[in-house]
Amino acid sequence: QVQLLESGGGLVQPGGSLRLSCAASGSMYYMAWYRQTPGKQRELVAGITSAGRTNYVDSVKGRFTISRDNANNTVYLQMNSLKPEDTAVYYCYSIRLGINYWGQGTQVTVSS
Secondary structure, three states: OOOEEEEOOEEEOOOOOEEEEEEEOOOOOEEEEEEEOOOOOOEEEEEEEOOOOEEEOHHHOOOEEEEEEHHHOEEEEEEOOOOHHHOEEEEEEEEEOOEEEEOOOEEEEEOO
16 A cells, blocks of 8 residues: 655745645655646646656646655655646645555645
């Protein structure tokens, strides 16, 4: 059983920055961040492999950076130039042997 523990959400003004962290209970090949707003499907924000290969949704390219610390099984999401439309619950995600794992979610609110 894999556990994903997130931290780092909160309230920030437009143009501000936040960093999310997600610590996994074991080594994971692929880790990612998703986000969800009420009434909408959960969407992939950014993902990263253990080799450091990354992918981003177009709306965050140039503003968000995903990174990881393999020694500590931790993935980060640095979010800069935040916009009100980035407001969502952000979920850490990973997969092992075909089983999906999700964190509990952390709220990010971008508002003045």
